[in-house]
Amino acid sequence: MTSNLWNLGTIALSSGKNLYEDRRRICLNDTQQYDVIRAHFESIATTAAPMLLLESFTMGSIIACVSLASFLLWLRPHCFPRVPSKSILWGLLVMSLVHWALSLHQFESAITNRSLRFAFSRSSLDWFYPYDYINAWRVFLPLVTETTLFGFVTILFLTSVYTCFWPMRSQWRSYFQLIIPATATVMYVQSLIHWVISIRFYVLETTYLIQLEDLTPLIIWKLYVALLTLFSLNVVLSDAVVMWRMCVVWDRTRPAIALSGVFLGTTLALNIANIVLRTSRLLDDAREEVQTNLNASETISIYGKNYVGLAAMFLSLASNLLATVLVATKAWLYRRQVSLHLRSAGHRRTLVERVMVLLVESGVVYTAIWLIYCVSFFRTIDRFVFDADDNSYFSPGASIITAVSHLDAAMAQITTIYPLATLYGDNVQTRERDYAVTVTFEVDVERSTAAAQPEGSKPAQPIVPPHSKDDNRPAINEAKHSESESGEVTVSDWV
Numbered sequence: 001m002t003s004n005l006w007n008l009g010t011i012a013l014s015s016g017k018n019l020y021e022d023r024r025r026i027c028l029n030d031t032q033q034y035d036v037i038r039a040h041f042e043s044i045a046t047t048a049a050p051m052l053l054l055e056s057f058t059m060g061s062i063i064a065c066v067s068l069a070s071f072l073l074w075l076r077p078h079c080f081p082r083v084p085s086k087s088i089l090w091g092l093l094v095m096s097l098v099h100w101a102l103s104l105h106q107f108e109s110a111i112t113n114r115s116l117r118f119a120f121s122r123s124s125l126d127w128f129y130p131y132d133y134i135n136a137w138r139v140f141l142p143l144v145t146e147t148t149l150f151g152f153v154t155i156l157f158l159t160s161v162y163t164c165f166w167p168m169r170s171q172w173r174s175y176f177q178l179i180i181p182a183t184a185t186v187m188y189v190q191s192l193i194h195w196v197i198s199i200r201f202y203v204l205e206t207t208y209l210i211q212l213e214d215l216t217p218l219i220i221w222k223l224y225v226a227l228l229t230l231f232s233l234n235v236v237l238s239d240a241v242v243m244w245r246m247c248v249v250w251d252r253t254r255p256a257i258a259l260s261g262v263f264l265g266t267t268l269a270l271n272i273a274n275i276v277l278r279t280s281r282l283l284d285d286a287r288e289e290v291q292t293n294l295n296a297s298e299t300i301s302i303y304g305k306n307y308v309g310l311a312a313m314f315l316s317l318a319s320n321l322l323a324t325v326l327v328a329t330k331a332w333l334y335r336r337q338v339s340l341h342l343r344s345a346g347h348r349r350t351l352v353e354r355v356m357v358l359l360v361e362s363g364v365v366y367t368a369i370w371l372i373y374c375v376s377f378f379r380t381i382d383r384f385v386f387d388a389d390d391n392s393y394f395s396p397g398a399s400i401i402t403a404v405s406h407l408d409a410a411m412a413q414i415t416t417i418y419p420l421a422t423l424y425g426d427n428v429q430t431r432e433r434d435y436a437v438t439v440t441f442e443v444d445v446e447r448s449t450a451a452a453q454p455e456g457s458k459p460a461q462p463i464v465p466p467h468s469k470d471d472n473r474p475a476i477n478e479a480k481h482s483e484s485e486s487g488e489v490t491v492s493d494w495v
Helices: 002-026 029-076 082-110 131-167 174-210 219-251 256-282 305-343 351-375 403-452 477-483
Strands: 382-385 400-402
Touching: 002 256, 029 082, 029 131, 029 174, 131 174, 131 400, 174 219, 174 382, 174 403, 219 305, 219 351, 219 403, 256 305, 305 351, 351 403, 400 403
Parallel strands: none
Antiparallel strands: 382 400
16 A cells, blocks of 8 residues: 555656656647646545555554553553563654655655646636645645544544443443543544544545536535534543543542633633634625634634634633643642652652653643644744745645644544543553552552661561452452551542
8 A cells, every 4th residue: 555655656756757858848738738737636636645544544553552552561661571662663663654754745746836847827827727636735634634643543542442441331330430431432433523524525625626516615614614613522522631630630629620610611612602603704605704813824714713713722722731730730749748658759650650640741742732733823833835936826825734734633633632541541550550559559668667677676567468368358448548548649539
């Protein structure tokens, strides 16, 4: 598959060079050049583009598998040799990334005017329809980004279902315990629908150009509204999961719950208002939209066209930043408490600390992505130019894709990745706590007690007495009891 895509891109570039040399001898007129470019673009749209999407989905799946394997190696470092295992995993990942990046570069070269080296001016043809593929490419390139992330989301969701949700189905005694699995499932389904609609958007653009079918504005507007609604719902649900995680870390105190309620209620209201404003504008041709942010360069408008959308976007950034800071504060307090209890700052991290570090680090990355997304509405971070020739057929601005277009497509998947990753980490530490928390905590305490014990005295007894075969109580209950007496935060308090 990938080799065919590589060969197709190479053939396209070689054909362009050959046509350029032949043009000197044959002197192709504008109509003949039009026929060549039309066949070239149709071949790319119907053959190379689907293959690149499939490779992008595979690339995202590989990244997810390597990330999950690295997380398990970090969580249980003594089960596998860490250095050889990580070297093999990341070596395969780097090779796959290089191949995918080269394939993407070949595709980008094939869809630009530079690949064929034809010099068209705007006045060459009154109606030059192959260059209308610019709209299809502006939809397709962000779709490549979304497809890669959707592959990541799919592997993460399937892994969570297989390792976390499905084995725990017999323990669900109330509907309240189904909220988290149901939320994760709804977010994945919304990401799937968003991805399918994006593909439909691209297919409509290419079908209109190839088969000259009637593409009414109403069809495009419906797709716009669907993408906007799905994106907004995922943002609200993602913020809800982040705030729920913060409340659990802070033992569901009233200030934490009240703060979360205020942020979530305001975010939901602003997103609904933004959907209503954008929908009313799209469905009312006679009404002129007042664009408050003239720097917004979205291919599919989500947040950047009005003050309400910008307010919803920055409020979501603030809620994620606040949740990350509060979780980091709780992690620091927990680390300090454990260090004082063990009278040593250099002890090995417990499982709870590892999970809290994971929550903080992932929260920092997620907040940084939101910050870049917000900045991209006001300042052009990066752009891809289809044709830099001022005399080209492309109108100014129509031949440019900026980072905000890619982020509009990517955030629909990223808002699902972060909650799924958080839930997966929580469920993994829950399954590991039976031996990890008990063994790590007790061994560290007993070593420190033995070191401080006078020589010749009676050995100290373990904190948790050994279990007998007749004892029906699970080990985790005793570990939780012993830790709660000393004021420690137990893993069971997190779920």
